Amino acid sequence: xxxxxxxxxxxxxxxxxxxxxxxxxxxxxxxxxxxxxxxxxxxxxxxxxxxxxxxxxxxxxxxxxxxxxxxxxxxxxxxxxxxxxxxxxxxxxxxxxxxxxxxxxxxxxxxxxxxxxxxxxxxxxxxxxxxxxxxxxxxxxxxxxxxxxxxxxxxxxxxxxxxxxxxxxxxxxxxxxxxxxxxxxxxxxxxxxxxxxxxxxxxxxxxxxxxxxxxxxxxxxxxxxxxxxxxxxxxxxxxxxxxxxxxxxxxxxxxxxxxxxxxxxxxxxxxxxxxxxxxxxxxxxxxxxxxxxxxxxxxxxxxxxxxxxxxxxxxxxxxxxxxxxxxxxxxxxxxxxxxxxxxxxxxxxxxxxxxxxxxxxxxxxxxxxxxxxxxxxxxxxxxxxxxxxxxxxxxxxxxxxxxxxxxxxxxxxxxxxxxxxxxx
Numbered sequence: 455x456x457x458x459x460x461x462x463x464x465x466x467x468x469x470x471x472x473x474x475x476x477x478x479x480x481x482x483x484x485x486x487x488x489x490x491x492x493x494x495x496x497x498x499x500x501x502x503x504x505x506x507x508x509x510x511x512x513x514x515x516x517x518x519x520x521x522x523x524x525x526x527x528x529x530x531x532x533x534x535x536x537x538x539x540x541x542x543x544x545x546x547x548x549x550x551x552x553x554x555x556x557x558x559x560x561x562x563x564x565x566x567x568x569x570x571x572x573x574x575x576x577x578x579x580x581x582x583x584x585x586x587x588x589x590x591x592x593x594x595x596x597x598x599x600x601x602x603x604x605x606x607x608x609x610x611x612x613x614x615x616x617x618x619x620x621x622x623x624x625x626x627x628x629x630x631x632x633x634x635x636x637x638x639x640x641x642x643x644x645x646x647x648x649x650x651x652x653x654x655x656x657x658x659x660x661x662x663x664x665x666x667x668x669x670x671x672x673x674x675x676x677x678x679x680x681x682x683x684x685x686x687x688x689x690x691x692x693x694x695x696x697x698x699x700x701x702x703x704x705x706x707x708x709x710x711x712x713x714x715x716x717x718x719x720x721x722x723x724x725x726x727x728x729x730x731x732x733x734x735x736x737x738x739x740x741x742x743x744x745x746x747x748x749x750x751x752x753x754x755x756x757x758x759x760x761x762x763x764x765x766x767x768x769x770x771x772x773x774x775x776x777x778x779x780x781x782x783x784x785x786x787x788x789x790x791x792x793x794x795x796x797x798x799x800x801x802x803x804x805x806x807x808x809x810x811x812x813x814x815x816x817x818x819x820x821x822x823x824x825x826x827x828x829x830x831x832x833x834x835x836x837x838x839x840x841x842x843x844x845x846x847x848x849x850x851x852x853x854x855x856x857x858x859x860x861x862x863x864x865x866x867x868x869x870x871x872x873x874x875x876x877x878x
Contacts (some may be wrong), residue, residue, distance in 0.1 A: 479656025486657025492737025497647025517609025558768025
């Protein structure tokens, strides 16, 4: 029976955990936090445990290989272009659905939640903050951008030293292999972690607490689904790629993002599906996916600020001008790049957008109560984009393994590991 369970595709196992979590949350109510949340917390701790080793070894190894090929700059520029382009489209989608649903009209006397003030760093402070003063402290603090920067420097140094550091390069490659094996073990627990986290969310919120802001939640979910299915699907079509195959391959990462509400917690799964299910070369995916987990925020950094700005303007009876729409768009597109690595990205982005557009910041307090419910969908949108862009760039560069993408080869993992990763 256990073997039969592990031979099922991972996305199916996660779906079972998701469905059981909903049932358990409804039945347990508020007790779900006591009974089931620890399962989710343990799972998240295991995932966070492997994030930094995964980033360090894979980035160091991939930069060395990409530098040898001489295409680091080109791949980097193409990746950033698609990050910005898809974010710009996401803002337009958010504004369109905000006005289509009008989430703030007809509401009054909503409860005001507590909002902790956020310090928004300047672009210069963010740029300076990418360079770590202590790489070990950056690893201990899970500052992925600083670890990414340090790993890139180490990888470049290994290339410049050539054969003098052949032993260290071999050790780094072996370290990456070791971390990937641990990652596969941890990710097999995703259905259990999903069960615990979903049961807790359903038990904590329930239907009654969501009704007052139902239109806002609907606007967010519909806009994100439109962006994922129509925009991302359209880009895949334009690149001659099968849309259904992409979503089947990316499904485990999308499910995990929805359950955990964390791009960084989903990073090991995102990297795995990009390489093993969608055919992105590991040397490039190891660079692009961690970068995207920090700066590619179509849900949190583009759609959410756009819809929330419209909601707050409507709630306070304010008419947005064309200039304010332009400011919202520019802030949303550039803001996620400018606040990379800052904790609480969604609130920081919304604070930055409202400040720039001259809208009342206290409006954040009216939607903070259902932030977790909204965060699930916007994080899934983030992660889908973080996996999509490397696929598009790899296709444009002619390095996408089409056989893996099309499913002709189920996985790049050796046959002896079939039990752990079979048929995903």
